[in-house]
Amino acid sequence: MNPQESEFIDRMGLVMERFGGTRTMGRLYAWLMICDPPYQSLTELAAQLGVSKTAISTIARQLETGGMIEHVPAQDRQHRYRIVPGGWTQVLRAQFAAVRPVRETLDFALEFVGEEPRGPRERLEEQRDFFVFLERDADEMLERWRQYRDKQHNDDRSDA
Structure with missing residues (x-):
């Protein structure tokens, strides 16, 4: 080496x-x-x-x-x-899977905190919204990656 x-x-x-x-x-x-x-x-x-x-x-x-x-x-x-091709994709999939329990826990907390716009509700909603965004975009990002990888692979074949 x-x-x-x-x-x-x-x-x-x-x-x-x-x-x-x-x-x-x-x-x-x-x-x-x-x-x-x-x-x-x-x-x-x-x-x-x-x-x-x-x-x-x-x-x-x-x-x-x-x-x-x-x-x-x-x-x-x-x-x-x-x-294995796509190994890092598997790692990220596992990391993204950990997002759902965080979002669910924040949803649970929102069920019992008060309705005041300032304070715990505002802080919890901001955090929950971030995790909702992450959940949605994680799947979309992995799909975009698959499409990109497939296009790169097909482009490489056409260059040969």
Whole structure:
């Protein structure tokens, strides 16, 4: 691994921490984005990242459950993994799913606070409106992303 690859991997570890994952999770995902071949065994991942095979196995299962990587069948019976296209989309979908319970909780609070325009009602409504906006726009944004990705993919094919 060269110094630029190493820096990319470390930076992605920090990014993943900001999304609620672990630094090693981000590092593993980053390596799978740039490694050649594009699939790696647990042993290869552990060696490249300087992490125990057990830790890599645990993190790989978490990333697989999250829809970011997948297990690749191999004849040598080693567990091999590669990234799944749209993995970050899955992460954002999960993050956006957390919006609904916040909005529902704010709706609940609005049922029992007073009707005075200033005070708790105003603060709650402003917060609730933000989460309503986020819920609506999250779905629209992910659909726009799908359309954009499909167009880019089709444009790339027509250039070839």
